[in-house]
Amino acid sequence: MHDQSATPKPLVDELLELKDWGRDLRIDACRGIALWWIFLDHIPNNIGSWLTPRNYGFSDAAEVFMFISGVTCALAYGKAWRCEGWTGVIGRTLRRSWDIYVAFLLLTLASAILIHLVGGGPSADASNTRILLDQPGATLARAAILQYRPVNTDVLPIFVLLHLLFAPLLWLLLRVPNLTLGASVALYVLVHFFGWTVPAWPNSHWAFNPMAWQLLVVLGAWWIIEGNKVQPWVRSRAALVLAVLYLLFSLITALSWRIKPLEALIPQMLAYLLYPLDKSNLDPLRLLHFLAIAVLAAWLVPRNWRALETPVMRGAIRCGQNSLPIYCLSVLLAFVSHMALLDISNGLAMQIALSVGGIIAMIVSATLLNLISIKPRQHPARNSSP
Template identity: 40%
Template sequence: MRRVWQLYVAHVLLFVFYAAAIGYVAQRYGHSHLLDEFNVAGLIEQPVATLTQGLMLKFKPLNLDVLPLYIVLMAGFPPLLIVMMRWPNAALAASISVYLSARLFGWNFSAYPSGDWYFNPFTWQLLFTLGAWAALGGRARMQVLARSRAVLAASIAFVVFAAVVTLADRFETTAFLPTGMLEWFVPNDKTNLAPYRVLHFLAVAVIVVRLVPSDWSGLRSAALQPLIVCGQRSLEVFCVGIFLSFVGHFILEMYSDGLAA
């Protein structure tokens, strides 16, 4: 549970400094709309209630949805690990059941002041469980399937198809797609981790396993060391990235007209 505590402390500190930075910039430069845009207006209108809900992970400014999800998943990981060490397939089956039930019955955590969590813990736990299952022997049990040429071809086809649909929707060039197809994928259900997102994750995993050997020397090359360090320091990278995203947004808003001219 030490990691859970570290994540919670990081979230609280990030929450406070992030909200303070947004409030300062909004007041200093007269951009009051940033308070609503980054969902921190509640701290001005009802500071005590909003801060209390923030400490309970129910109130989250814009872009601070990931850490609360991670905290909840990590807090529930010890009992999951105990079960998975003895009955890995049963643990995975239970995770899939929770995922399907959450999508069917609308399970989610409530958010403050209204709505639900943007990343539904009841559905996103499936990816977390899949990772644990693979690390505890599931990967070896799936080697035969992963080495199948048919599975590899299907995985590549699905990833390419997903890229085509995503880009077509983004650039509003969907006329060439069959009628009704786009309705299956747009709007993209990120909150409840749509099944095609899970399939995409599995497809990418199959491609990587097949095309990147585990003993590939490139994984130990100096060029990839920065990426490896970023993965090892993911919490710090995330916190810095949150601040940089706000700074970048503010700079673009301040100087976009001048750049366009």
Template identity: 30%
Template structure:
């Protein structure tokens, strides 16, 4: 390069230092979808209410205004959250690390199941020394001796109201296989999952054995895995798109019409002393155990309407109510375990002292307050733990 002409005016000017390379802009972190947490919180609270048969509040839960109930919401969102937690983890942390995380979560679920079973058996056995306990509170096989322990611990026996965590463990344990199928082809994963679900609906006898029930697991895992797979697939699709599901007016309209039909058909008109407005009065209610198609359509319609709604996203993220529910949903295992134990004590109180209005109010206010307070404490504890970690 040729020298520049000599110019005295330029000799004394300092040469500016070379520009420092600009640091790369920070990668935008994914924004948490509080709708998932809020929906899961609603499902957990409804499960607490629904599992108390004498509770008048369960007349207002979603099982009375549709074919599906909180269990379908819970399993669908479990699949959605599993993809967020582990589907991306396989790529980010590697197979060994992610398999370890899945195993640890299954152990946590197993511990939660063990705690609930032990509390149920010990409480009912102690309570019946003072007053009669209805037989449906605890299967007769669990009411005497210890021969049941290994069966319960091996999931060969699933007590009533304590059968959804074993399902979750099975589904989560099978998630790596579903992930492999998703990597091969997403349509293949859903096709195989849907085919197995359809096979169970054609032959409900295809089930895992249950020592306490000749019909097998109440939540047939071969059927319910399809709902879990749909949730995981929806999560993967949302991640791929980087946006919510598109709001298609015709699809949203079909969902609303179906939910109206579901509400009219499932509503307990006689229980409320109202004229029967069921479109098909003699129709058998869709079976929950093997997840009948009508129940599946019900929960998927709800899910689409919520997940395609920007207003729902804003409500869950910004409103006080939405954040309270989301806080409950963020700690699903702990809330579910405590809520299930509270259900037992509520049922025992109602069976012992009656189900009058005063006790109804005390049980519901106390129970829901405990769950909200537990969620607040767990949320604060988690924030304190994160604050002490190195950046």
């Protein structure tokens, strides 16, 4: 027995609905593709970044990754509640938060070691590891309390905090989902109005302000619980038309910032007001762009999408199923790729080779991780393990 018996009936009903979702491979595929995009975008001056949404609109892979994380957390911890009760949910969120915390610290050390091996120089400044090499004690102490983060590791401290808080968030979402989402939106608005943020070091800048980006995680979890009620609107023709129009507007605007002949298509005053978009606090235009992409995806990507059976999508699914280690690997691969472009060649052929090679390395690593994780399940004594 566990605390499930004391749960109000509405909560039980909501949790029973979660059973119907099962394993949706679209979720793993989207997260895996987002990891590929993040890797390509993390390599400066890389032709491969033109395969990512960053150059074709206001948002990029970060929004997809955050939203999908909220979806997977709701599914995973909802299942844990059914099997183990709230005690099990709290235990699992704490363990997952600890795993991400340890991964962040190891990735921080690995980044510093790589910078040291290549001799520091401009790379130390570009990766925000100069201060770690100069003041290792004080910097590691700040990293331990999530106030210091090397470049490209910023998302991990956010997930440490979000997993710590996900048990009470799930409790609220299952009882008052719309009110909880409303509170998340209110916090997002207040962040933009008052400039709220979480303390950081050596300056107060977060590449992803947790108080703003929490909205996408909450939205993803809310979608799992309340999504069926808003599906008719999301899949309406009006929503599709609005989404397509907004995506076209953002496409032309984003391209006009990078391609000179297109500048004339966007009034200079409008371009000045829009650019640059505030990524740190999840600019409203970025949020709307992601929502437009989500509406389009809901129309074009059914649950039984045949493309999920292709080799490329199977590779993406494997990466998505091992998101934490693959993300950490992608950060190191991006750094090594950047060094190769600087020290060996920055030609087009090298950019393509590094981009393709990095994604293949991610797929191979994810495949090996899946094989390792399957072996214990084949042992009879382990079948009952969670």
